[in-house]
Amino acid sequence: MVLTGRLAVLLKVSYGQACLYLGSLLIILLSFLLVRQLAKQRRPRGFPPGPTPLPVIGNILSLASEPHVYMKKQSEIHGQIFSLDLGGISTVVLNGYDVVKECLVHQSDLFADRPSLPLFEKMTKMGGLLNAKYGRGWIEHRKLAVNSFRFFGTGQKTFEHKISEECMFFVDAIDEHKGKPFDPKLLVTNAVSNVTNLILFGNRFAYDDHEFQHMIEIFSENVELAASGWAFLYNAFPWIEILPFGKHRKLFHNAAEVYVFLQQIVERFAQGRTRQSPRHYIDAYLDEIEQSAGDPAASFSQENLIFSVGELIIAGTETTTNAIRWAMLYMALYPSVQGRPPALEDRLRMPYVEAVLYEVLRFCNVVPLGIFRATSGDALVRGYSIPRSTLVITNLYSVHFDEKYWSHPEVFSPERFLDGNGNFVRREAFLPFSLGRRHCLGEPLAKMEMFLFFSTLMQRFSLQFPPGVVPSLTPKLGMTLQPLPYAICATRRQQ
Numbered sequence: 001m002v003l004t005g006r007l008a009v010l011l012k013v014s015y016g017q018a019c020l021y022l023g024s025l026l027i028i029l030l031s032f033l034l035v036r037q038l039a040k041q042r043r044p045r046g047f048p049p050g051p052t053p054l055p056v057i058g059n060i061l062s063l064a065s066e067p068h069v070y071m072k073k074q075s076e077i078h079g080q081i082f083s084l085d086l087g088g089i090s091t092v093v094l095n096g097y098d099v100v101k102e103c104l105v106h107q108s109d110l111f112a113d114r115p116s117l118p119l120f121e122k123m124t125k126m127g128g129l130l131n132a133k134y135g136r137g138w139i140e141h142r143k144l145a146v147n148s149f150r151f152f153g154t155g156q157k158t159f160e161h162k163i164s165e166e167c168m169f170f171v172d173a174i175d176e177h178k179g180k181p182f183d184p185k186l187l188v189t190n191a192v193s194n195v196t197n198l199i200l201f202g203n204r205f206a207y208d209d210h211e212f213q214h215m216i217e218i219f220s221e222n223v224e225l226a227a228s229g230w231a232f233l234y235n236a237f238p239w240i241e242i243l244p245f246g247k248h249r250k251l252f253h254n255a256a257e258v259y260v261f262l263q264q265i266v267e268r269f270a271q272g273r274t275r276q277s278p279r280h281y282i283d284a285y286l287d288e289i290e291q292s293a294g295d296p297a298a299s300f301s302q303e304n305l306i307f308s309v310g311e312l313i314i315a316g317t318e319t320t321t322n323a324i325r326w327a328m329l330y331m332a333l334y335p336s337v338q339g340r341p342p343a344l345e346d347r348l349r350m351p352y353v354e355a356v357l358y359e360v361l362r363f364c365n366v367v368p369l370g371i372f373r374a375t376s377g378d379a380l381v382r383g384y385s386i387p388r389s390t391l392v393i394t395n396l397y398s399v400h401f402d403e404k405y406w407s408h409p410e411v412f413s414p415e416r417f418l419d420g421n422g423n424f425v426r427r428e429a430f431l432p433f434s435l436g437r438r439h440c441l442g443e444p445l446a447k448m449e450m451f452l453f454f455s456t457l458m459q460r461f462s463l464q465f466p467p468g469v470v471p472s473l474t475p476k477l478g479m480t481l482q483p484l485p486y487a488i489c490a491t492r493r494q495q
Contacts, residue, residue, distance in 0.1 A: 044387050046383075048083045048386075058088065063232060064229050089391055092391070097405055105435055110375055111376075111437075114372070123251075127307050145441055149442060153199045162198055167456040167457075173191075180489065183488075185485065192316075193216055193321075195449050196313060199445075216317065219318075223314060224477075224479070227479040231248060258310060259306055273286065322483070325482065325483050326483055327357060327450075330356075353455050355416075359417060363400070364481060365432075366482075373393075374390060374392060375389060375392060396432065457490075465488060
C-alpha cells in the first residue's frame with residue numbers, strides 16, 4: 001500500500017513536471033516566433049516611410065475595405081511612394097502617375113518581377129505566365145502568348161468577324177429576355193470569354209454549357225477571394241492552412257477543381273493535332289514542349305500549360321467583362337449612343353463611344369491595384385532604397401484620380417477624352433492595362449472586344465433600370481472592382 005502511494009505521488013509529480021516543461025517550451029517557442037515576426041517588421045535602412053504598423057499583423061487590417069482608397073489617402077500623408085507592413089512582408093506602394101511611370105518605364109527591368117507569396121506559390125508554383133518570376137520562364141511564356149494572340153487572334157483579318165459573330169450571339173441572347181429585367185453578368189462573362197477561347201482552343205462554348213459556366217463562376221470567385229483579408233493573412237502566416245476554416249480553403253478547393261477541368265478541356269482540344277501546324281494556343285504550346293524536351297532548363301511543361309491557360313482565361317475575361325458591365329450600368333444612367341451596326345474602322349467616326357469606354361476604364365478602375373510586382377534587384381527611387389524581392393503595389397486608382405492629370409477626377413465625364421472639335425484624344429495618365437515589362441499583353445484584344453460588344457449592344461438596345469430601381473454604384477471588392485449584381489432592361493430600338 002505504501003509503495004503504491006509513493007508511486008502515485010511520483011507519477012503525479014512527473015506529470016506536473018512534464019506539463020511545466022511543455023508549457024515552458026511553448027512559451028519559449030511563442031516568444032521566439034514573436035521576436036522573429038517583430039524583427040521582420042523592421043523597415044530596411046533607407047526604406048520609404050509609411051503608417052505605423054500594428055505588432056505581428058502590421059497594416060493588414062487597413063486593407064480590409066477599399067485598399068486602393070486607403071493607399072491614396074496615405075500617399076497624401078507620406079508621399080507618392082510609401083511603405084506598408086503586411087504581416088512582416090515589407091511592401092512599397094506607388095501612387096500617382098509620375099512615380100508609377102518612373103518605376104515601371106524608366107526602371108522597367110527592376111520592377112518586372114513577381115513576389116514569391118505563399119498563396120501564389122501554392123496555387124501556381126510561380127510557374128505559368130502571369131505569376132512567373134522574371135526570367136527565362138516568363139520570357140518564353142510571354143513570347144508564346146503574344147505570338148498566339150497575334151497569330152490566332154488580332155493579327156488575323158477574319159478575327160474581327162469572329163468577334164462580330166459572338167456579338168450577334170450575345171445580343172440575340174439578350175433579345176430572349178424581351179425587355180424584361182435580367183442580370184447581365186453571366187451572359188457578358190460567357191460572351192467575352194468566348195473571344196479568348198477562340199485563341200486558346202479554336203472554339204467557343206455555348207451559353208448553356210453549364211460545365212463551362214461553372215468554371216467561369218469559380219474563376220470569378222477566386223479573383224475576389226485572392227484579394228480578401230484571408231489571402232493577406234495566408235501570405236503573412238501560411239501556417240493558418242491547418243485551420244479548418246477560412247476563405248483561403250475555399251480558394252484552394254476552387255483552384256483544384258478548375259485545374260481538373262482545364263486538364264480535361266486541354267486534352268479534348270489537343271485531339272487531332274498535327275505537329276508544327278498549330279490551330280490554337282494549346283497546339284502551339286504542345287509544340288514548344290516537344291521542341292524543348294531535351295533542354296532541362298526549359299519552362300514548358302504540361303503543368304505550366306494548365307496554369308497558363310487558366311491565367312489567360314482569367315486575364316482575358318475579368319477585366320473586359322467588368323468594364324462592359326460597368327458601361328451598361330452607366331449607360332442606363334446617361335444618354336445612350338446611337339448609330340448603324342459598327343465595325344472597327346468606325347472608331348474614328350464614333351469618338352463618343354470610344355470616350356465612354358475609356359472613361360469607364362478610368363473611373364471604375366477595374367483592376368485598381370494591378371497585379372502585385374516585386375523588385376528583381378536593389379532599386380533607388382526618389383532617394384529611397386528598395387531591396388531586391390520587395391513586394392510592390394502599383395495603385396492604378398491613384399493614377400486615374402491624379403488631380404495633376406485629371407480635372408475633377410471624381411466626376412464621370414466621357415468628354416475628358418474629346419477635344420474641342422469632338423475628336424477622341426488619348427490621355428497620358430490612362431493606365432488600365434498598366435505599364436512596362438508586365439503590361440497586359442491582351443490590351444489590343446480587350447479594346448477591340450469592348451468597342452464591338454458595347455457599340456453593337458447600344459445600336460440594338462436602349463438600356464433602362466426596372467421602374468423605381470437605381471442600383472448601387474459601390475463596387476464589389478476583389479482583385480478587380482466589379483459592379484454589385486444588378487438587373488437591367490434591354491429594349492429593342494426602332495430601326
